[in-house]
Amino acid sequence: MLVYLEESVAQARLGYQQATGHADLRRREERRRLLHLILQRPAVVPEAIEDLAKSTGWWPLPAEATLVAVHPEAPCTRSALDTDILTDLDSAEPCLLVPGPLTADRRTMLRAALPDASCVLGLTLPLERAAHSVRWARRVLDLAEEGVIPDGSLIPCEDHLMTMWLLSDPPLVEELTRRHLEPLRDVSDGQRKRLVETLTESVTTRATAVDIGERLKIHPQTVRYRLRQLEGYLGDSLENADARFSLDATLRAASLYSRRAPPGPARRTVTGIRQGRG
Numbered sequence: 001m002l003v004y005l006e007e008s009v010a011q012a013r014l015g016y017q018q019a020t021g022h023a024d025l026r027r028r029e030e031r032r033r034l035l036h037l038i039l040q041r042p043a044v045v046p047e048a049i050e051d052l053a054k055s056t057g058w059w060p061l062p063a064e065a066t067l068v069a070v071h072p073e074a075p076c077t078r079s080a081l082d083t084d085i086l087t088d089l090d091s092a093e094p095c096l097l098v099p100g101p102l103t104a105d106r107r108t109m110l111r112a113a114l115p116d117a118s119c120v121l122g123l124t125l126p127l128e129r130a131a132h133s134v135r136w137a138r139r140v141l142d143l144a145e146e147g148v149i150p151d152g153s154l155i156p157c158e159d160h161l162m163t164m165w166l167l168s169d170p171p172l173v174e175e176l177t178r179r180h181l182e183p184l185r186d187v188s189d190g191q192r193k194r195l196v197e198t199l200t201e202s203v204t205t206r207a208t209a210v211d212i213g214e215r216l217k218i219h220p221q222t223v224r225y226r227l228r229q230l231e232g233y234l235g236d237s238l239e240n241a242d243a244r245f246s247l248d249a250t251l252r253a254a255s256l257y258s259r260r261a262p263p264g265p266a267r268r269t270v271t272g273i274r275q276g277r278g
Contacts, residue, residue, distance in 0.1 A: 021053050028087075030056040035086040035097050038065075039131045046128070062099035065130045065256065067122035068110065069137035070094040071145075074117030075178070081113045095134050100124070108152060118144060120155045133157075146260045166253035173257055176250040183233040195233075198226040200251045204243065 024278070033111040034052050056149055070076065076089055086097035087235050098106055101124045110121075122137035137157050148162055157164075167173070184192050201212045202256065213220040230238070237243040 029059065031059070031086050032088050034059070035088050035095075038097065038132060039067075039095075040129065041131050043128060043131070049127075058158055059086075061126060064100055064124050065127050066098040066100070066102050066106075066124045067130055067131070067134035068096040068098065068114075068139055069120045069122065069134055069141045070096065070114065071118035071141060074114065074119060076117060077113045077115075080109065082109055093138060095137075097130065098158055107154070108189075114153055117153050118151055118155075119153055120144070120157050122157050136161075136164060141165065148256055148259045163256055166249060167256055170257055173250065173253045177244065177254050180247050180250055182236075187233075191272075195226055198223060199230050199247075200255060202227060202230075203238075203248045204255075 030052070034049070034056055034254075037049055050061060053061050056208075070089065072092060074094070076094075078087070078089070081087065081096070081148070082098075088095055096110075100106075102110075102121060118262065120137040121139045122133035125133045136273075139154060139161075140149070140157050140160050143149050143160065143163065144155060149163060150154070156230055160237055169219055181192075181196065184195060187195065197216060198212065199216055201207065207215070209220040209223040212223045215221070237247070
């Protein structure tokens with residue numbers, strides 16, 4: 001009788017564990033479907049999200065949410081995540097949804113769950129705009145992987161909005177650069193590199209010849225000589241506000257784009273300057 005009772009208790013415990021495991025698995029799947037529904041584009045009607053949120057149990061819809069883009073190969077300690085975090089860590093583009101803004105406690109929780117993971121903290125946006133938050137966060141994660149910005153854990157997306165905007169269309173950056181620097185097409189590679197380097201410092205920093213010389217480690221008189229050369233090549237475009245703004249944005253984007261990978265001896269960067277020579 002005692003043996004029978006022990007076996008009965010063991011079977012009951014096993015059945016309970018299996019039932020609990022199935023319930024947890026079902027709950028995780030429902031929350032994953034809820035996350036997909038929130039991020040779906042085109043957006044679904046809010047009522048569909050509300051209905052699914054109710055079926056998942058206690059998960060009140062937040063007014064705002066913060067999305068976190070995670071590298072596919074990044075480790076994550078799921079047990080360290082708060083219970084109200086929606087997760088999809090098994091897809092090709094893993095992400096988390098944190099209800100509300102990232103408080104100090106939330107950041108501590110994420111550092112514990114993703115201590116060595118390449119991930120980006122998206123912008124805190126209204127729930128209906130959550131898809132934009134994760135899209136931008138994934139773009140910043142791509143830029144980190146390409147080497148344009150420093151990689152790391154919990155990279156704030158808000159720190160790289162301008163970089164993301166400037167590099168939103170690399171082929172367009174290349175075309176704008178080609179058009180702006182067309183007057184320099186006949187100069188040698190070495191001279192072109194030096195002139196563009198000086199032009200970039202002048203346009204993007206608006207610094208004096210002395211400051212530019214310090215940044216480039218050349219004499220201020222050399223800076224002034226190059227600027228006079230550039231005025232001769234580019235004409236009045238440097239005095240036009242719209243043209244100067246376009247040139248400024250283009251040169252900044254080209255400088256960022258050139259970080260993507262170290263070019264070989266015969267490869268040209270987006271500025272069209274052949275590296276490894278002159």
